[in-house]
Amino acid sequence: MPELPEVETTVRGLNSKVLERTFVDVWSDWEKIIKKPKEFSQFKKELKDKKIKRIWRRGKNIIFDLSDDYSLLVHQKMTGHLLYGDWKLESGMWKPKIKGPLEDPQNKFIHLLFWLDNGKMLTLSDLRKFAKVEFQKTKELLESKEFKILGPEPLEKDFTFEKFKEALKKKKEKIKQVLMDQNVIAGIGNIYSNEALWHAKIHPEKNIAKLNEKELKLLYQAIKKVLELGVKLGGESFSDYRKPDGSKGDFDTERKAYKREGQKCHRCGAKIKRIKFSGRSAFFCPNCQKL
DNA sequence: CGAGGTACCTGACAGC
């Protein structure tokens, strides 16, 4: 997924469906997806009868707080997304029982399925099988290095302009790369970094040391704006991401830069350009966003 | 320490 708005959309969708539900059983055709514990049989045994007490998000991680102080962590990586509903096994493939958005082709790569105590299922569809799932004591998760090192949550009230500047200070690289660093700010990926930089009129390759106060302020506001809009619209779905009910998010109508190479800038009419650095594509308007 | 590459996977799509 999916970045912060998509993860948040998933969390909200699941909260309205599976809170207080208990895990009955689990199936997978890709057992490697479970990173903790290492043995799938152990995962299956330990998860059984655990009740979902809370579902929340930290950066792009989804966390199910379970009974007995356990947690189930899901990171959807590039193409994973969690779905809720009813499926039946048909010639080796899980098919939705009811007609509707779950039939979307993006929802058919089911590699992990949980049976819940209300007879419904929670599944993970993941074309590229990059997603990861971990089951452990909540304390162990919260105290893990990967978790503790995550940067601040950009949509939290305490993410002030001062805190934003403080977070950026840790780095010296190109601004886009810094924005996508989960340990600087948690939750921003390729789409929303491109979008925020477009709104703030900042070139993605600009070194953060060269940003003046005014640019920093614009960027700070742009980040909050695009992420909030993303959440409000239920995320971006032009590619694989789908909401827990299988339907698409609506952020696509707001996309100004990402994947718009060669198309007109909505602000000045110049052609959006694509460049590649640090292994990712950056999209920007060469006229509005100058180095 | 930072920068860059690779690995993990599969499917869609463009070009020949």
Add this chain to the structure above:
DNA sequence: TGCTGTCAGGTACCTC
């Protein structure tokens, strides 16, 4: 039609 190369919302790990 079919083959080949490129690309994809992420992140961990390795080397230089």
